[in-house]
Amino acid sequence: MSPSATPSPQQLKLTPEPPHPAAPSAGTQDPERYWLENVYKGAEHQLTVRAVVAGMLIGAVMCLSNLYVILKTGWSLGVTITACVLSFAAFSALRAVGLVKKEVTALENNAVGSVASGAGYMTGGGNMAAVPALLMLTGTLPSAGWLVAWFAVISTMGVFAAIPIKRQLVNVEQLPFPTGTATAETLQALHGHDEGSRGKARYLGLAGLVGAVIAFWREGRASWLAWNLPSKLSLPFTIMGKPAGAWTLSFDLSLLLIGAGALVSFKTGWSMLLGAIFTYGFLAPEMVSRGVIPEVTYKAINGWALWTGASVLVSSGLLSFAFQWRSVAKSFKALSGLFGKNTEEEKDVLADVECPPTWFPLGFLVLGPIVVGLMAYLFQIPWWAGVIALPLSVVMGVIAARVTGETDTTPTKALGPVTQLLYGALLPGNLAANVMSANATGGVGLHSADLLTNLKTGWLLGANPRKQFIGQLFGVLAGAAVVVPAFNLLVPSADVLGTEEFPAPSSLVWAGVSKMLVNGVNSLHTSARIGAVCGLALGVALVLLDRWAPKKAKPFIPSASGLGLSIVIPGASSISFFIGAAIAEVLRRKKAKLAEATVLPVSSGFIAGESLMGIAVAMLKAFGMMPK
Incomplete structure (x- = not known):
């Protein structure tokens, strides 16, 4: 459905759609009549x-x-x-x-x-x-x-x-x-x-x-809890004298993110890890050292990196969509008949159903x-x-x-x-x-x-x-x-938005596009403009490579959507996505039956349980029933 973590048919291990009563035999000319008589x-x-x-x-x-x-x-x-x-x-x-x-x-x-x-x-x-x-x-x-x-x-x-x-x-x-x-x-x-x-x-x-x-x-923050789990654990190294966690390179104690990672492809997962390491481990420290990014916080880093990530997401999305031109052409052809008179209306076998x-x-x-x-x-x-x-x-x-x-x-x-x-x-x-x-x-x-x-x-x-x-x-x-x-x-x-708690990456992209259209490209810092151009080229290149590269090489080409997203969300989130995707991939390869039985429901359960409890805790805090 929407660009989402909805599992693909391959992840669900769907076989090609089997012969179904809804599909008439080769000699049947009216699939709707056949469906009404045999399936409905x-x-x-x-x-x-x-x-x-x-x-x-x-x-x-x-x-x-x-x-x-x-x-x-x-x-x-x-x-x-x-x-x-x-x-x-x-x-x-x-x-x-x-x-x-x-x-x-x-x-x-x-x-x-x-x-x-x-x-x-x-x-x-x-x-x-x-x-x-x-x-x-x-x-x-x-x-x-x-x-x-x-x-x-x-x-x-x-x-x-x-x-x-x-x-x-x-x-x-x-x-x-x-x-x-x-x-x-x-x-x-x-x-x-x-x-x-x-x-x-x-x-x-x-x-x-x-x-x-x-x-x-x-x-x-209940009084009967002796201690709370930490939200994140910093990775055990420093960058420019600051702990990795300050650069958002942490292990996030969130089953929601691991569950979401298990629902995306392994290619998307490792692409997100690659993007996080490059953005927060190399690119951001370089920009801080040059004074382009004023401080080592997620919000400051994101304010600069957003333009690169948004360009990757938008350019790859538009080009992928353009390659579906046959579908688009058929859609426009269908538009011509939306308001046309249906001469067969009197013979419509599904008039009482549709x-x-x-x-x-x-x-x-x-x-x-x-x-x-x-x-x-x-x-x-x-x-x-x-x-x-x-x-x-x-x-x-x-x-x-x-x-x-x-x-x-x-x-x-x-x-x-x-x-x-x-x-x-x-x-x-x-x-x-x-x-x-x-x-x-x-x-x-x-x-x-x-x-x-x-x-x-x-x-x-x-x-x-x-x-x-x-x-x-x-x-x-x-x-x-x-x-x-x-x-x-x-x-x-x-x-609250654009923080490590709620990065809201899709909102940042939409807001960024609007700002650029209103204020013009010249309003961006020179390095951000260079990043946007590089992101544009990268998004296009990844889509073209994924489409035209030899079949054996395709698994090693990063996912444009995964890479683009990793640039605009905290590094910790991308790391968790990778962990979830890696666990699911190992299960699919080593224990296919167990993966089929558990990956989708367990991941969905983690996501639903944590998100609903997160909202419940927010309500308790908002109504003064729990300390903030």
């Missing part, structure tokens, strides 16, 4: 009240977890598979104690996943990059109520944007949507009484408990003026510039959906800067417009792609797409209501 399970319970409630609760919890993680690492983590496992475990436990009579079905659990995904991904699509960036740039944000309305409307518009392209991408072309396919396989295993899948639920729960205990032991085509224009007619009004009132974006964002968001939604369907990566890193560049030209000097217009288009793109990923799962299982659409709407409302107060709790002021 309309009579089964799907979007039940308990599924909606469970999905909203699980989605809210995962939204909180993702918020904490994205402020720490810049990545959002996968939601749907974890949500379905949690839902299965919760309903099984409730049934065991007699509080629930009927066992949850696969399609009901699929509905839980749709609702939870809508809520859990409220941190993606630029939401938790743009809002922190706006806070850093201006020092203020709209009130909580207005921000909830903003997130809810943008996300809802993204859900409606998926309607006109769903049937082409999912039903007709049957794009893989790897996360959607993996979720369908997970649900089939869980509800087919697969003991291995049930074991994954237990691993997730135990790991979550361990992660929560470690987080409380480290962050909690969302009516009229829902898309009606949704935008209702939501569009609200979005334009919010852009003008909250962010002082002229109405005409807000109107331009509406068709642009549809374009971004179509592109994001197709690219996600084919690659499992929503190209937020590429689409966000494109919108920023456009509005930088349209409204020079308007920082809020530059950041929040990209938030609008990015939010629509992400939630459109997210719904289609869930609908892919439903297509394989025989679920009702209209009910999944409605479930997604419940989810985005829950996510919007949760993410804003939680963000305000964790980030009471801009001073």
Whole structure:
């Protein structure tokens, strides 16, 4: 999904999609009719009240977890598979104690996943990059109520944007949507009484408990705790007479970061270690010795290194996106038919199952003026510039959906800067417009792609797409209501951002791009400009090498995204990512079955347990129930 720590199909050990009843034989001309007659399970319970409630609760919890993680690492983590496992475990436990009579079905659990995904991904699509960036740039944000309305409307518009392209991408072309396919396989295993899948639920729960205990032991200031775990342990050497920890080269006692590292590829992990050593072990000390970086603190180092890291991330993201030009071309071709009249409507075999085509224009007619009004009132974006964002968001939604369907990566890193560049030209000097217009288009793109990923799962299982659409709407409302107060709790002021506690790297990149567009390149220190040019060239070179180098050489070419990220987050975070990635890689090579059973659930448990406990401790401190 979003550029995130969501495991790839290779990490999940997915085989190529097996022959499935949803795929007609070579002689069948109408895949939709075949699906309706052979796969669709309309009579089964799907979007039940308990599924909606469970999905909203699980989605809210995962939204909180993702918020904490994205402020720490810049990545959002996968939601749907974890949500379905949690839902299965919760309903099984409730049934065991007699509080629930009927066992949850696969399609009901699929509905839980749709609702939870809508809520859990409220941190993606630029939401938790743009809002922190706006806070850093201006020092203020709209009130909580207005921000909830903003997130809810943008996300809802993204859900409606998926309607006109769903049937082409999912039903007709049957794009893989790897996360959607993996979720369908997970649900089939869980509800087919697969003991291995049930074991994954237990691993997730135990790991979550361990992660929560470690987080409380480290962050909690309870009177009954004899001592707290240190946050970090400095590596045992000095640089320029200062301990390595002063340069952020420490071992971070965080299972969250190790768990996140286990969910990325080993290539990304070692690339992050390489970037951390180069940035904080060599480059930063050299710049301090020259007086370019004024002091040995993470914030001071990051203020200089940001431009190099941002250039690597933006240039590699844009070039990778450009290489997907065939997908983009198909997306634009599809746009021509969005408002065309459907001459086959009377023969539509799925008219009672799919969302009516009229829902898309009606949704935008209702939501569009609200979005334009919010852009003008909250962010002082002229109405005409807000109107331009509406068709642009549809374009971004179509592109994001197709690219996600084919690659499992929503190209937020590429689409966000494109919108920023456009509005930088349209409204020079308007920082809020530059950041929040990209938030609008990015939010629509992400939630459109997210719904289609869930609908892919439903297509394989025989679920009702209209009910999944409605479930997604419940989810985005829950996510919007949760993410804003939680963000305000964790980030009471801009001073918290860009620190070792909350590096917020994606926000730093968005804020940096806006600053550069408004103030011009000449406002940067000469060395920072050189770093930005070097980062630009490095990002391009790494993408080209990864694409064109001999197959045997590719494992030794650093990951552009991993290297770029390591330059803008503390060195300790990159070290932990590497440790997690290395542990997972060793397990996959030496104990493949054990890795398949444990890596995903244990990593997800560590992340969920620590992040939720971190938020709980922050709440206790904020309400005076625990010393700060």
